[in-house]
Amino acid sequence: MARLTKVKTRPKGNETEILVLVNHPMETGNRVDKKTKEKIPAHFIQKMTFKVNGKQVAEADLGTAVSQNPLIGVRVKNAKKGAKVEVSWTDNKGEQGSANATV
Amino acid sequence: MNRLKRRTFLKGSLATGALAIAAGSGLLRPTEVLAASWPKDAFAGKDLQSAIQALFGSSDTQDSNAIDIKAPLQAENGAVVPVSATVSLPDVEGIGIFVEKNPSTLATAVSLSGASAYYSARIKMGKTSPVHVVVKSKGKLYSAKKTIKVTVGGCGG
Structure with a gap:
């Protein structure tokens, strides 16, 4: 299942901030399902x-x-306009995702 | 319930043990472990010292005011606490965010290879706790902390 991954860049003074947002549950393994009483x-x-x-x-x-x-x-320094930013991630179940953006 | 807990605990400690043996026998140097795979033993560290030790290979930190932690003084919702750190030290190799009173102390860490000494993330906090930011710069460890109050129940206090 592909998860929504968003990459945004924005200038911060002479640096560029790369922000990544991933649509992911981030389940800790400590929570208990209220109906089944089993650990998620x-x-x-x-x-x-x-x-x-x-x-x-x-x-x-x-x-x-x-x-x-x-x-x-x-944040990165000296990122020129038009530079390609690529962010990829993997989780503990082997799911992967990536997204691109240009500065 | 108890049995379940014990089982997961055993599983966790077994895996951590294997990694520790690999690291201890010199097969993998700590830096390589950090670069090659997810530092499971660092995330399993239950207290601040052992988590820092597992992540950076040393727990000898020095207080520094060159680390600027931006975080709310009081977080109404412990599930989403925005924390960011700006470091004005030379040659920063890694930044780690530790929440002292969380079940697993290490929240997240970043190893830098070209990016500036800055890191931000939204973390979960179980309760009011000091948040430590530990930075590796030129092989030395520096740390700073900030206490974030968490109001559970959502009344906002």
């Missing part, structure tokens, strides 16, 4: 990589303590 299995994003023009600039590790539908931001 953990389901969360573990890795997120940020690339600018094909070069990796940052790699984030996410835990279960990241909120539902996570919004993650990093």
Whole structure:
């Protein structure tokens, strides 16, 4: 199932902020289903990589303590207009997603 | 219920053990572990010191005022707490956000290879707790903390 992934860039002074929003439940594995009394299995994003023009600039590790539908931001310096930003993620069930944007 | 808990605990500790053995035997250096796979043992750390130790390979941190944490003083909804950190230190390699009183202390971390020393995320918090940001710069660890109040129940206090 493809999940909605959005990448946005915005200028911050002489830096560019890359914001990523993923539509993801980020289930901790600690919650109990009220009807069945069974634990809801953990389901969360573990890795997120940020690339600018094909070069990796940052790699984030996410835990279960990241909120539902996570919004993650990093900043890069000297990103020229038209530079391609690519963000991809994988979760603990092997689901993957990616999105692109241009500065 | 109890049995379930024990089972998941056993499973978790087994997997962590295997990773620790791999790291300990020199097969994988800590930095490689960080780069190659999700740092499971760091996320399993139940207290601040062991989580920092597992993530950065050392828990020897130094307080620094070069780390600027932006977060609300009081969060009405512990499920979504926006936290961001701006670091004015040279050669920042990694930034980690730790919530002291969460079941798993490490919330999220980023390793930087070209991006600026900035990281932001929305995290979950079980209750009022100090949030620590630990930064690795030139092989040394620096930390700063900020206490965020969480009002459960949503009245806003």
